[in-house]
Amino acid sequence: MSVRTISVVMNGVTGRMGYRQHLVRSVLAINEQGGVTLSDGGRVVLRPILVGRSEAKLADLAARHDIADYTTDLDAALEQADVYFDAQVTQARVKSVLKAIEAGKHVYAEKPTAETVQEAVALAEAAKAKGIKNGVVQDKLFLPGLLKLKRLIDGGFFGRILSVRGEFGYWVFEGDWQSAQRPSWNYRAADGGGIILDMFPHWHYVLENLFGQVESVYAKAVTHIPTRVDEQGRTYEATADDAAYGIFELSGGIIAQINSSWAVRVNRDELVEFQVDGTHGSAVAGLRNCRVQSRATTPKPVWNPDLPVTARFRDDWQEVPDNADFDNGFKTQWELFVRHVVEDAPFPYDFASGARGVRLAELGLRSSAEGRRIAVEEL
Structure with missing residues (x-):
């Protein structure tokens, strides 16, 4: 069966949750098992692109886990990406997610998706208008x-x-x-x-x-x-x-x-x-x-x-x-979201659901x- 690679921008992985649960125990663990299995038996592996504010911290993570791509330039990272993932502090999330939506990237984000319900609804509406797949972590x-x-x-x-x-x-x-x-x-x-x-x-x-x-x-x-x-x-x-x-x-x-x-x-x-x-x-x-x-x-x-x-x-x-x-709950939901992106499998945990939580x-x-x-x- 075929093996497909999709590129995932991971913004905020120098933080505790972004690093431990999303990078190590989800994305890298998925690749170690050979990728996400699709309904036709094919597989999807993930190419992480690490993004953050500290180049030194990113370089350390990249070297530690043999990851080729890292940058402090979100715009440059989005040009290479299929999916954008956000695990930043909540205050920084809305601006970056909107940028990814505008670039036409599918978006997966930690909760809460925003600090206010007005911003959370705006994200859901922007994603719907752009026609991109979107999801929020509900581990x-x-x-x-x-x-x-x-x-x-x-x-x-x-x-x-x-x-x-x-x-x-x-x-x-x-x-x-x-x-x-x-x-x-x-x-x-x-x-x-x-x-x-x-x-x-x-x-x-x-x-x-x-x-x-x-x-x-x-x-x-x-x-x-x-x-x-x-x-x-x-x-x-x-x-x-x-x-x-x-x-x-x-x-x-x-x-x-x-x-x-x-x-x-x-x-x-x-x-x-x-x-x-x-x-x-x-x-x-x-x-x-x-x-x-x-x-x-x-x-x-x-x-x-x-x-x-x-x-x-x-x-x-x-x-x-x-x-x-x-399995690890974060990893399980990552696999569901990848299937949602690649083969339109059901994924009810979208930005509208995230807005209801906010x-x-x-x-x-x-x-x-x-x-x-x-x-x-x-x-």
């Missing part, structure tokens, strides 16, 4: 734990779903006595930081694809840690939210509650967990694992604060088997500022 849909959860939903395990409760987060060190695990711009509003803008687009596509349309949001954004220390050892004011507490009403009467925090210490099995309760059963899904309790095996606790609890409630849950080999973030911030529930209208 959590491809986590093993959520794939198992989707399998339970499709199999009717829950009966009527009543509620979803999500817990996400971990303690991000302030940067003084231990270095922070996240870059300092995440905590400055002027630089596009904030956990709502970062995480609500994630929660939107998880809720939308697994449970139903989001019809309203009530959120409280908080900056728990008011000062932090940046990469140069300088103390700065944290002006963006580092925690958010949200209630989302979904179609079908489902209520979702999701807490997101970079100021919480983990007392759960995984960094993110979703509990889904239904009339016929419940499940708790994390990054990799998923546990269930059916209606028939639900115990009958009795509230009695005068006696010590002897039951081990977690022992009453059962692990959902893998029943499949789960809209939820924008409404969440507005809800917090105004202290009220806000309906989510159609774009």
Whole structure:
């Protein structure tokens, strides 16, 4: 069968996510396996063209991974490209993506696609007008734990779903006595930081694809840690939210509650967990694992604060088997997007979907500022 090569401009790969998940674990991993397999048995390999602001950093990455092409000139890179990928900081994304769309390149981008819903919609409209394929990263849909959860939903395990409760987060060190695990711009509003803008687009596509349309949001954004220390050892004011507490009403009467925090210490099995309760059963899904309790095996606790609890409630849950080999979620979505570009395979995770995620973030911030529930209208 034939092997085809397409060129991919990768802008922002000197950052942690762009490098680790998109370059190493997706694009280079795809090439190591021989490319993306198409429906006719042919294969597509990817020629990465690294783009960024620091030529020295790009040269180091290129040498480390034997990549021939790198440049600080986006215009020159686009002239050689079939696809443009953007993993820059959110603030820089819109200008570069619009340039790629104008050049007629298919575009794949990290989320959020923009800082405002107006900009996100403009990207979706520009891509549609130009007739180019477009997609936004929605990696959590491809986590093993959520794939198992989707399998339970499709199999009717829950009966009527009543509620979803999500817990996400971990303690991000302030940067003084231990270095922070996240870059300092995440905590400055002027630089596009904030956990709502970062995480609500994630929660939107998880809720939308697994449970139903989001019809309203009530959120409280908080900056728990008011000062932090940046990469140069300088103390700065944290002006963006580092925690958010949200209630989302979904179609079908489902209520979702999701807490997101970079100021919480983990007392759960995984960094993110979703509990889904239904009339016929419940499940708790994390990054990799998923546990269930059916209606028939639900115990009958009795509230009695005068006696010590002897039951081990977690022992009453059962692990959902893998029943499949789960690949890296970022790599899986890259393969789907390549097939979308090359053979027009379905890809529902487009810029319009990304704009709906940005809209939820924008409404969440507005809800917090105004202290009220806000309906989510159609774009």
